[in-house]
Amino acid sequence: xxTDDTLELSLxxxxxxxxxxxxxxxxxxxxxxxxxxxxxxxxxxxxxxGVSPDPQFLSQAAAGIVWVAxxxxxxxxxxxxxxxxxxxxxxxxxxxxxxxxALLVFAKICAHWMISGLPLTLMAPLLAVMLFxxxxxxxxxxxxxxxxxxxxSLIGAIGxxxxxxxxxxxxxxxxxxxxLYIPVLIFGTGTxxxxxxxxxxxxxxxxxxxxxxxxxxxAPVAVAASLRISVSD
Amino acid sequence: MTLPLLEVKDLFCERDERVLFEGLSFAxxxxxxxxxxxxxxxxxxxxxxxxxxxxxxxxxxxxxNGEPIDEVRDEFLASLLYFGHxxxxxxxxxxxxxxxxxxxxxxxxxxxxxxxxxxxxxxxxYEDVPxxxxxxxxxxxxxxxxLYLSQAPLWILDEPFTAIDKRGVARxxxxxxxHAEQGGSVILTTHHELAIRDNLRRVSLGAPQGDxxxxx
Numbered sequence: 001x002x003t004d005d006t007l008e009l010s011l012x013x014x015x016x017x018x019x020x021x022x023x024x025x026x027x028x029x030x031x032x033x034x035x036x037x038x039x040x041x042x043x044x045x046x047x048x049x050g051v052s053p054d055p056q057f058l059s060q061a062a063a064g065i066v067w068v069a070x071x072x073x074x075x076x077x078x079x080x081x082x083x084x085x086x087x088x089x090x091x092x093x094x095x096x097x098x099x100x101x102a103l104l105v106f107a108k109i110c111a112h113w114m115i116s117g118l119p120l121t122l123m124a125p126l127l128a129v130m131l132f133x134x135x136x137x138x139x140x141x142x143x144x145x146x147x148x149x150x151x152x153s154l155i156g157a158i159g160x161x162x163x164x165x166x167x168x169x170x171x172x173x174x175x176x177x178x179x180l181y182i183p184v185l186i187f188g189t190g191t192x193x194x195x196x197x198x199x200x201x202x203x204x205x206x207x208x209x210x211x212x213x214x215x216x217x218x219a220p221v222a223v224a225a226s227l228r229i230s231v232s233d
Numbered sequence: 234m235t236l237p238l239l240e241v242k243d244l245f246c247e248r249d250e251r252v253l254f255e256g257l258s259f260a261x262x263x264x265x266x267x268x269x270x271x272x273x274x275x276x277x278x279x280x281x282x283x284x285x286x287x288x289x290x291x292x293x294x295x296x297x298n299g300e301p302i303d304e305v306r307d308e309f310l311a312s313l314l315y316f317g318h319x320x321x322x323x324x325x326x327x328x329x330x331x332x333x334x335x336x337x338x339x340x341x342x343x344x345x346x347x348x349x350x351x352x353x354x355x356x357x358x359y360e361d362v363p364x365x366x367x368x369x370x371x372x373x374x375x376x377x378x379x380l381y382l383s384q385a386p387l388w389i390l391d392e393p394f395t396a397i398d399k400r401g402v403a404r405x406x407x408x409x410x411x412h413a414e415q416g417g418s419v420i421l422t423t424h425h426e427l428a429i430r431d432n433l434r435r436v437s438l439g440a441p442q443g444d445x446x447x448x449x
Contacts, residue, residue, distance in 0.1 A: 017337040021330075028325040028363075089319025096285060097338035098310040104338075232288045 014099050015107045022111030025084075032080070036073040036116050037123060043069040044127040055132040062131035063141065063192035069127075070120045070145060071152060071181055077116045078156035079173055081108065082164040082227065091164075095231055102220040105227070109157050109220065117149030133196065140195030147208040148188040154212075154219035155180045161226035165233055184211060236299040237262045238387060238418050239284070244293035246279060253279055257293070259436050263386070266409065266419045266433045275439030277422040278318065281391045284420065285315045311340055314385040316393055320376035324365035328356055328375045331364065332382065341384040350381035355401065370396040380408055388412065390421040403428070 026033060047065050048058055085091040094104050124145055125138055133141065159177035163169030191204035237260035244257040253276030261267055269277045282288040284295065286302070286309065295302040297309050322331050328351055336344040351360055354374040356367075364372055373396050380388070388409070394402045402425065409419050410429045427433065 014337060017334065021326075021334050024330070025323060025325055084323075087319075088323060089317055089321035090323060092287060092315070092317055092319065093321040093335065093338070095287060096310060096313060096315050098307055098340060099338055232290065 011100070011103055015103055018104050018107035019111050022108055023114065026111065026115045033115055033119075036077040037119055039076055040069050040073040040120055040123060041127070043072070044131065048131070059132040059134055059196075062128055062133035063137065063189045063196065065131060066124050066127055066133075066141065067145075067148075067185055067189045067192070070117075070124065070149060071185055073120055074116055074149060074152040074156060075174060075177065075181070077112070078153075078160050078177070079163070079170050081112050081157055081160040083160075083169075086164045086230070091227065091231060095228065101224040101227065105157065105161075105223045106216075106220040109153050109223070112157070113150045113153040117145075117153055121145040121149055133192070136198060137192050137196035140201050141192045143205060144188045144191035144201075144208060147205060147212050148184050151184050151208070151212045151215045152181060154215035155184075157223045158219055158226060161223040161230060163230075164227070165230035184208070187211070235263070237296075238298065239420075240296040240299070241284070242294040242296070244280075244283070244291055244295070246276060246283065246291045248276070248279065248290070254438055257436075257438075259434075261387075261418050261420060263416045263418055264413050264432055266413050266421070266429060268427060268433060268435050269420065269422045269438060270435050271438035277438055278391055280438065281315075281389050281420065281422060282317075285313060285389050286310070287315075287317075312386050314339075314379060314383045314388045316376065316379070316388070316390045318391055320372050322364050322372050322375045325363055327361050327363055328367075328378070329360045331375055332378060335379055336382060339383065339385070342379075342382045343384070344382075346382050347378075350378040351375075353381050353404075354378045370398065370401075373397060374401065377405060380405070380412075386417045388417065388419045388421070390419065390423075392422055392424075394423050394425045 044065055047061070051057070051061075082091060085094065095101060097104075121142060124141055128138060128141055156173070156177050158180075159173040160169075162176060163172045166172065187204050187207050191201050191208065194204060195201045239261040241260070242258050245255040246253045257280075259267065269280060271277050279288065283291045286306070297305050297312075302309055321335075322328075326334075329347055332347045332350065333344065336342040336347070348360070351357060354377055356371060356374055356378070359367060359371065364375060367375070377393065377397070390409075393405060397405065406428055409421070410431070413419060413429075413432050
């Protein structure tokens with residue numbers, strides 16, 4: 001507790017404090033963190049049982065299964081991003097603070113990615129082994145998820161911001177956001193398939209990176225605007 | 234004559250095709266307290282949400298220190314303390330953590346005053362208890378502790394005394410009176426009869442049209 005704390009309210013400090021707060025909130029409610037991961041794991045394990053346990057088939061489908069499962073798991077966790085802040089009034093206080101809302105939103109999205117997208121990415125190699133993904137596709141899968149899942153969080157946050165004022169936003173979020181997820185999915189699976197076939201993946205990763213860069217710049221602004229609309233009702 | 238801190242001119246608001254208020258004008262000077270009165274559903278909360286900038290569903294002009302409020306948004310937010318229906322308290326955080334985050338977001342607050350503020354609202358000893366194990370009234374008090382931390386000149390308080398016991402109400406009233414004495418301004422709604430007499434004006438909503446201006 002320094003005395004200059006009150007004077008020195010730089011933007012990066014606000015960012016870190018919001019990030020830390022959201023991570024702490026997530027840590028206090030760890031049980032909620034498990035459900036997207038469980039979903040991810042279940043889809044990937046049920047697939048061989050439901051379709052075919054044939055290694056030949058699975059190694060071809062692995063990239064798609066892991067990516068689709070990761071995408072749906074992220075979508076599942078999206079609704080909770082602003083829900084509790086909206087319900088208890090913290091969101092109003094965020095809107096009425098003199099700090100730039102887009103920055104606070106960006107911090108919240110980063111925290112969301114760290115508790116959903118990052119664990120998914122870390123778990124993906126395990127599932128990939130289970131699904132007989134060729135070894136040369138493994139690193140491409142992790143890198144493509146590292147670049148792709150933050151984009152999923154950023155895009156999903158726009159949907160979450162728009163639907164937070166509605167009582168049942170869950171379904172609407174999927175309808176709003178899924179079409180925007182599709183390019184990420186296409187280039188994500190494309191990366192892994194190309195790598196598995198021994199082809200260069202630079203182009204795919206560049207596009208995933210470009211989408212991420214665009215999302216980082218534009219999504220927080222869009223989310224901030226959508227939150228203002230949701231709260232102003 | 235100094236400019237009023239907040240001036241409202243010809244405010245019109247309609248909700249669900251029902252006119253809540255029209256032609257509403259009043260000015261809030263430094264050191265003044267305005268109590269917004271009216272029956273349930275007369276638009277008190279809506280008015281406070283409009284004044285704080287949360288709601289844009291209105292016609293008319295609002296001025297801060299004589300400037301249109303949209304042009305001095307940052308300055309306005311920096312000088313505002315808003316206390317709404319929802320306490321803005323996270324159930325999984327402790328009272329101290331809640332207030333710390335609030336202080337981090339708002340420049341005109343004293344982060345070192347958190348312990349004092351909590352004991353002022355009667356939550357001494359509860360600093361490290363998660364808010365979900367506190368009662369509804371205690372959660373309101375966590376949020377009210379912001380009044381002790383804030384040095385913002387303009388307070389907008391929506392039903393600040395709900396779920397607060399009698400002694401707590403008396404202390405909050407004294408705090409509001411002190412804030413006004415020191416040159417701060419307060420707009421509040423409450424169904425409670427305020428003991429404050431100095432610098433208090435009343436604005437009635439839901440009154441016969443044309444009589445909506447301040448009086449008393």
